[in-house]
Every structure is written in structure tokens, then in C-alpha cells.
Amino acid sequence: MLKLLRFLKGSAIICAILAPIMMMLEVAMDLMQPKLMADIIDIGIANGDTTYILSLGGKMIIFSILGLIGGIGCTYFSAYAGMHMGENLRAGMFEKIQALSFLEIDKFKTSSLITRLTNDVTQVQNMFMMALRIMVRAPFMCIGGLVMAFALSMKLSIIFVIAMPVILIAMTIILKKSMPLFTSMQSKIDNVNLVMRENILGIRVIKAFTLEGKQREKFDATNKDLMDTSIKAQNMSMILWPVVTLVMNLSVIAVFWYGGNLAYIGGIEAGKIMAFINYLLQIMNSLVMVVMIMLNFSRAKASADRVNEVLEAESSIKDKTDTKDFEAFDVEFRNVSFKYHEHSEAVLHNVSFKIKQGQTVGIIGSTGSGKSSLVGLIPRLYDATEGEVLIGGTNVKDLSLQSLRKNIGVILQDSILFSGTIESNLKFGNNEADINTMEDAARDAQAYEFIINKEDKFNSVVEQRGKNLSGGQKQRLSITRTLVRNPKILIMDDASSALDMATEARLLQALKQRMKSSTVFMIAQRISGVMDADQIIVMDDGHIVGIGTHEQLLAANDIYRSIAVSQLGEEVLENVSA
Structure with missing residues (x-):
């Protein structure tokens, strides 16, 4: 939680300082009221001194107004500071997520990142506002009440020595059990968001296959899982309330019984007993506030940990301290192998080729052959696991990300x-x-x-x-x-798949004229999209199984020939030299 205080900036810092000061004013005024009331009873009423009663009554009114000003001021300043901190925290998280590589985003999952950016930040924001109000009021009221109560009667104060340890022990045990449940609850919210996001994005498929019932069952199961965990967490934490209430009521009974006996023998005045009960209620109410704070803190801490997990994540793809400038825009792969995660299977195996600047290269192959993974290494959407990807003879890892991606266009x-x-x-x-x-x-x-x-x-x-x-x-x-x-390098990842043949032909002709000085990579499922390229790369299961022109591959590459025949017919082989 403390790590997130760095997002408290500007005028919000001043408000965060003023809020506790205003709350201390309110607490001081509240603590004065029982003492004044005791003096009115024991001195003013006992002696029939109307002037004294009116004088202290006037002071109570003034203190009440000052307390009101303090309470309103604390509420305003804490809300201002909390909302601005939440704004800065969301902005900081958004900026951090934008800076993460695909590898880290895949690790966190989109649904979880959305929950962290919204629900978790809201939990932290609300906890901060509560801290500026209740976390200041509760301890000051509790300590101040104890001081005033001990000043009134040392004998009656023995009740606090018995009651407070009981409450503190109950708080420690219950919070220790409830915090893991609140952490689990946030992950369950992630799961609900995941299922909901999938259903919203895939609503057309769901309706087309009449899967509404099945998806409803899936959502109900996830939603029930969240409900069950939430009930466990809330039930565990809510046990504190009856415990505190029981101890508080027993303490009031003890004060009346013990105080009444003392008053009977002349050991304490009636006004002091009334004041002591007021201080007792203030102290117990403060402990109730502490309970509420602890309950919210346990959930806010789980959210803060999840927020910090994102903020402290380091992108696996980042600039070196001394980056180089572009010298040219030819592209070369040297013995490149790649896998998405450390423990996943490799999707590219020892890939090597070189494309000169101004050339157009087509990439074709079956689904899952590694075509998109290959071109994704050029703008460093991912980094090669082994080998080097070079642009103009310079390893892409030595170029600044901003300069690299500014010169590359991806469709x-x-x-x-x-x-x-x-x-x-x-x-x-x-x-x-x-x-x-x-x-x-x-x-x-x-x-x-x-x-x-x-x-x-x-x-x-x-x-x-x-x-x-x-x-x-x-x-x-x-x-x-x-x-x-x-762009100086254009990557088209099957970007014309939704176009008809005539439109695609016009597009390719226009691109040929427009991008004649740029290096162009064209991934396609249709032979017509790559057959006019300067070079065509044929991929299969993460390996390059052929490189050449359309005619060369028809003559020498079985995989390319089978694709061409399946799409263009046997006549495509008529002019192929044996």
C-alpha cells in the first residue's frame, strides 16, 4: 500500500495533509463534550448555578460547530486527495500496460488487467480516503478517550484493561483468516470478467451455434464461484462485529454496576459516571471503526498487491542504453528460433534468409506453420529465443523501439x-x-x-x-x-483475406508502385497474393522449406506446388519447365 503513495502528487499532497488536521479538530471537540457535560451535572445542576450551566452549554455549542467544520473539511480534503490519487494510479497503470511486451500481457491476461485497472484501483482509492478519515479519527478518539476516562476515574478504567485485549485478539485471528479469502475473491472477479468478455466478443458465434444455454451455465458456474468465495470472506470478517458489540455492551453494564456501587458509597459523582459511559462508547465506536478499517484493509491490500504486480513488472523487450541508428532497411534472419514461453514448444526452428531493401517477399504455408510468428520478430513484438534478426545489418535489439516501430508498418x-x-x-x-x-x-x-x-x-x-x-x-x-x-518496412499479415480477387489485384498493383523503395513482407493464404513477389518463402511446421520465385517453387517445391494446384488448378503447371 505504501508503495502506491508515490501517485499522490501536486495539490493532492496538501489535501492529504489537511484532511488529518481537520479530523483531529473534530476529534478534540468530540472529546471535550462528555467532560463539559459532567461538569454541568456535578457542578451546575448540583449547585443550581444557571449561569454556569448556560456558560458550559454555550461552549458545547461552539465546540460542536468547530467539530462540524473539522468533519466537513476532512471529508472534502480526503475525497479530493483520494480521487486524484486514483486518477494518477489508473494513468500510471495504463502507461505501464502500454509499455509491457506481448509476453507480459499474455501472462497477466486481458481480463485480469481490466480488473486491476478498475476494480482493484477503486479498492485502493477507497481505502486511502478511509485512511485519511477513519484511520485518523479511530486511534485519536480511542487514545484520547482512554486518557480522558483514566483522568475521570482510575477505578472504572480497569474495565478497559479487560475488554480491549479480548477485541484485539479476536481481530487478529479473524483478519488472519479473512485476508487470503479476499485475495482469492479478486482472482474470482478476474474469472467472471474473462467469461463475460469472451461472451460479449463472441456473441455472434454463440447465437449462430445456439450456445446461449451452455454459455449461461458456464457464466453461472463462474459467478457462483465468486459468490461462494465472497460469502466466506464476508462471513469470516463479519464475525468481528458481534464480538465487538458484545464486549461493548458488557462493558457498559459493568460501568453501570461498578460505577453505581462507587456512587452509592460516595466514591464518584453521577456526572462522571455519565461522562465515563460516553467515553466508553466513543472508545468502543473507535474500535468498531478499526474493525471496519481492517476489513477494508484486508481487501485493499489484496488489490494493492495486484496493482503493484503490474507496476513492478519489467518488460522483456526494452531499449539498450546505447541504441544505434538505421543504416538501411534490408532484413536478415540468422539462425532464428523462437518460442512464446520458456516451457512452450518452439514455433520457429533455425530460420535464416535475407531480403534486400526494396524487395517484396511473400510468405505462404499451412495454418500454424509460423508465418505470423516470423514477421512478429521484425518490429520486436516478441524477441527471438535464439539467433538474430537484423535490419540494415544491425540487430533489432540494438535499435530503439520507437525508431524501429516508427519505420515499420504492420497490417x-x-x-x-x-x-x-x-x-x-x-x-x-x-x-x-x-x-x-x-x-x-x-x-x-x-x-x-x-x-x-x-x-x-x-x-x-x-x-x-x-x-x-x-x-x-x-x-x-x-x-x-x-x-x-x-513505412520503410511493410508487413501485411494476411491483410487482404476479406477482399475479393479483383480488389486484391488492384491493391497489390497499387502497393507495388507505392512501396517500390520499401521492404515488403506479405503473408497470404492465397497464391494470388504472393505469386508476383520477388521472393516467396514457404513455411511448414516452423521451418523454411523453400525460397524462390513463383516459377522456381512450382518447379522444385512439392508443398508450394500442391498449394498452387489446389487453388489455381492443374493448368498452373503447364508452363513449368521440368
Whole structure:
């Protein structure tokens, strides 16, 4: 928890200091009230001194007003400090998540990161606000009440010596058992978010296969698991309340019994007994507040640990202290092997090839052959497990990430668009791009025609994930977004799969002219998407099983030939020399 205090910045620090001061003012005023009341009873009423009674009554009113000011001030300052800390913490986590590599994001899981960024931060934020109010009020009220009670009567104060250890022991035992349950509860929330996210994103598939019942059962099971864990945690922690209430009520009875006997023999005045009971109630209420704090702290600590886990995570992909500049944009793989996790199987095995700047290379192979994994190593979405990936003769690990990725354009098969407008999405590629640049890129990406046919053209609304666009339109906008960037290395990961053959042909022809000085990688399932490339890489089970031109591979590579025949027919082999 203390580690997260670094997110308390600026004016929030001043408010975090003022909040406890205002609370101490309220506590001081509350502690004065029973003593004044005792004096009114024992002196004013006993002597029939109306002036004395009115004088102390006026002081009580003034102290009550000062206490009110202190309470309102503490509430305002603590809320201001807590909300600003929560804002900074969410911003810090978001920035950290953006800096993590795919390896760390895969490790945490998307659903868990969302829970940590929202629910866990809220728990920490609420605990901080509670700390500035109740964690200041409770100990000061408890200590102040004890001091005032002991000052009133040492004999009656023996009751505290018996009651307080009972409460402290109960708190220690119950909190020790409840904290692991609260930690488990947060992971159960992760599971609920995971199932819910899968169902929302896959709603079309669920409806298409009429799996609503099965998915409902899956969600109900996960939801019930969270409910059961929450009930256990809450039941365990709520035991504290009846324990504290029982001890408090028994203590009040003890004061009346013991105090009454003392008053009978003249050992204490009636007013002091009333004041002592008020201090007793203040002290016990403070202990109840401490119980509430401990319950919330146990859950907030679990959330804080999860937040710190993200904040302290180190990206496996980061810049070196002395990075180099680009010298050229040819790409070379030297004996590269790769696996996603330390204990997973390798998806690339001893891959080696070199592509000159300005060349276009096609990559083809069966599903799961390692095509996407191969090109993902170029912009360092992942790092090679063995071997080297070089651009312009320089290992990509020696280049700065910002410079590397600024010069590389990646177009994925899954076209991710963001809510906003067509223009705002295209400016992801280059925020400084003007309308002419976007129009030129749209023409080459074969997106210009459908954009200008829209009522608002480039200002047309794009819904979340581009739900108001067809698959082909989303792909063409994704291609446009990357072309706006004007990259030196272009990677197209099956980026034209949703386009018809004629549109794909026009796209490839436009890219050939536009990217003639850039290095282009084109992953495709269709032979037509790679057959005109300068070089074609054929992959199978993580190995390169062939490199050459379309004609060379038809003549010498069985895998490529079988793909070509299955897609283009036997006539594709008619002009192949034996």
C-alpha cells in the first residue's frame, strides 16, 4: 500500500495533509463534550448555578460547530486527495500496460488487467480516503478517550484493561483468516470478467451455434464461484462485529454496576459516571471503526498487491542504453528460433534468409506453420529465443523501439479499429497527416470509393471495433492507416483475406508502385497474393522449406506446388519447365 503513495502528487499532497488536521479538530471537540457535560451535572445542576450551566452549554455549542467544520473539511480534503490519487494510479497503470511486451500481457491476461485497472484501483482509492478519515479519527478518539476516562476515574478504567485485549485478539485471528479469502475473491472477479468478455466478443458465434444455454451455465458456474468465495470472506470478517458489540455492551453494564456501587458509597459523582459511559462508547465506536478499517484493509491490500504486480513488472523487450541508428532497411534472419514461453514448444526452428531493401517477399504455408510468428520478430513484438534478426545489418535489439516501430508498418488480418471517425483512425498511422495524404493512401488501399460515398466522408463515425463496417471495409481502412505512415518496412499479415480477387489485384498493383523503395513482407493464404513477389518463402511446421520465385517453387517445391494446384488448378503447371 505504501508503495502506491508515490501517485499522490501536486495539490493532492496538501489535501492529504489537511484532511488529518481537520479530523483531529473534530476529534478534540468530540472529546471535550462528555467532560463539559459532567461538569454541568456535578457542578451546575448540583449547585443550581444557571449561569454556569448556560456558560458550559454555550461552549458545547461552539465546540460542536468547530467539530462540524473539522468533519466537513476532512471529508472534502480526503475525497479530493483520494480521487486524484486514483486518477494518477489508473494513468500510471495504463502507461505501464502500454509499455509491457506481448509476453507480459499474455501472462497477466486481458481480463485480469481490466480488473486491476478498475476494480482493484477503486479498492485502493477507497481505502486511502478511509485512511485519511477513519484511520485518523479511530486511534485519536480511542487514545484520547482512554486518557480522558483514566483522568475521570482510575477505578472504572480497569474495565478497559479487560475488554480491549479480548477485541484485539479476536481481530487478529479473524483478519488472519479473512485476508487470503479476499485475495482469492479478486482472482474470482478476474474469472467472471474473462467469461463475460469472451461472451460479449463472441456473441455472434454463440447465437449462430445456439450456445446461449451452455454459455449461461458456464457464466453461472463462474459467478457462483465468486459468490461462494465472497460469502466466506464476508462471513469470516463479519464475525468481528458481534464480538465487538458484545464486549461493548458488557462493558457498559459493568460501568453501570461498578460505577453505581462507587456512587452509592460516595466514591464518584453521577456526572462522571455519565461522562465515563460516553467515553466508553466513543472508545468502543473507535474500535468498531478499526474493525471496519481492517476489513477494508484486508481487501485493499489484496488489490494493492495486484496493482503493484503490474507496476513492478519489467518488460522483456526494452531499449539498450546505447541504441544505434538505421543504416538501411534490408532484413536478415540468422539462425532464428523462437518460442512464446520458456516451457512452450518452439514455433520457429533455425530460420535464416535475407531480403534486400526494396524487395517484396511473400510468405505462404499451412495454418500454424509460423508465418505470423516470423514477421512478429521484425518490429520486436516478441524477441527471438535464439539467433538474430537484423535490419540494415544491425540487430533489432540494438535499435530503439520507437525508431524501429516508427519505420515499420504492420497490417494484421484481424482489423482493429477504434471508436471515433475514419479520420481519427487513419491518424493513428500519422497524427500530422493532412487530408491529401489520407486520400492518396485511401486510393492505394482501395478504400477511397466507399469513404467518399459516405455522407460525412472522412468524418464518418466508426463504432467500437468498427462494428458498423464490413470485413472488407475494415481491412481496407487498416491498410490505409498503415500507408498513411509511409513505412520503410511493410508487413501485411494476411491483410487482404476479406477482399475479393479483383480488389486484391488492384491493391497489390497499387502497393507495388507505392512501396517500390520499401521492404515488403506479405503473408497470404492465397497464391494470388504472393505469386508476383520477388521472393516467396514457404513455411511448414516452423521451418523454411523453400525460397524462390513463383516459377522456381512450382518447379522444385512439392508443398508450394500442391498449394498452387489446389487453388489455381492443374493448368498452373503447364508452363513449368521440368
